[in-house]
Amino acid sequence: MTIALDLLAPYDFAFFQRGMVAATLAGALCGVLGVFVVLRGMSYIGHGLSHAVFGGAAASAVMSINFFVGAGIWGIISGVLIGRIARRKIIGADAAIGIVTTASFAGGIALLNRYGQARKSIEAVLFGSVLGVSWVDIAAILAVSLAVGAIVLFAYRAFLFATFDPQVATVSGERVAAIEVMLMVMLSVTILVTMRVIGTLLISALLVIPAATARMITNSFSRMLMLSPLIGALCCLAGMNLSYHLDTSAGATIILVAAAVFTATYLLAGRRARLRVASLNHL
Template identity: 40%
Template sequence: MIEFLTAPWDFAFWQRAFLVAAMSGVVCGVIGSHVVLRGMAFIGDAVSHAVFPGVAVAFVFGFDLVVGGAVAGVITAVLVAVLAQNRRLKEDSVIGILFAAAFGLGIVILSTAPGYSGSLESFLFGSILGISDQDVTNVAVIGALLLLVAVLLHKHLVAATLDRELARSVGLPVFALDIALYVMVTLAIVISLQAVGNILVLALLITPAGTARLLTDRLGVMMVLAPIIGGVSCLVGLYLSYAFDLAAGGLIVLVVTGVFVLAWFFAPKHGLVARMRARQAQLV
């Protein structure tokens, strides 16, 4: 058992993979908690696809794919925040419109570059075993900054989530907080792309936070549980990938989903078993 746990660390590429996976899981757990509290899981899906045109442009012109995706994602996130200020349109409608437009633009751009599918495979499905030392540094720096901002804005973000009108009345800059949260979501997604890929990144952002939401009623505890669940799930998924030679990104998502299913059944207060027992007690 000890040998199984230590063997992957003998290889530099596995060391980098474990570090990036753990950092991605932790950051997504923290940022995802705010996303789940606001009931805006769709923004994670939209932003993860909105980075597509930026990646396409970066590929066509030979730039860094992650940088291109980050720029496109931030632009889209800001547009969502701006357009959602019109009360005639709900936030999910604006997200849907921009998501479809961004993805369509990405497809058009890529159609001008033959032979792109293989080069973008890592973007779509993740390439955690191909991460470089520079990638580790980038994820560490961006992740640390995101966690710092999340801590500094925590109370204001929660206030804007629970009661936007009250937050406005006490002078909180709700619009600026919206933009800040959208940008944080975008950057959390971008640093996680190499771990699980564009297609599966929503699971890493939402599922740990959703699991923590089932396990506790206390916001502070949720903010601690979500990154722990995300980070540990990433590490377990990587170990399973090492043991069975299967896709790391897919296994990470399956592990974190498995933890969610267990919580859905067995959470002490909000799990299916606990709720059934409570109903039986009421009947008696």
């Protein structure tokens, strides 16, 4: 009885309840998009985008523009730009992402340094402040989750075709370029609304780990698309609770839980499953 009460103790706090809702939604949202990130070999793009969005967040803070508007526009432009560079092979994709995103990240730090209010804002954006999320933040995550869920469900086959076989999808009349832009926009907006929960530095892990874990469990795309958000949401739920009891950073604990789930699955799943994840050689 006492243990149960102890476990439920954090739920007495409204800030923890908000944090739980935000983190669980963020985990599911990142889990859905993580499937595309992992299977399309976009892990580095996800990592880079989170850094690019940081620049926009810093600029909007300094210019007193609404965070979602400023960082959102910045993130979407960066996402589309990165997508174009990666697809058109203007220069090496990795180099292009490195240049665009680290420049944006460095610009963000410089802006915050130069115009004060720096330290607290930087830490909040870098490592997340899930216990400080408001209902507005939750509404934003919920709105993006519903939109992403609806888009992925409604255009499921087109997304699958363009991800698995873009060449034949193009021949078959699918608008592969438009699908890729849509994916980058969804990814940018997802990073934007979830970065307060998990932080810029750790968001790419939440995009990659649940999807990579789901890949070990199933050989079916549709099942992977169901499992990955479930794993993401459960890891966030468990990570949040653990962080309270262990008195550790919520973002870091969530990622550690996700990494532990991945490792356990890797060890228990058998050789075939390990080969599946080994085939995701861009991770």
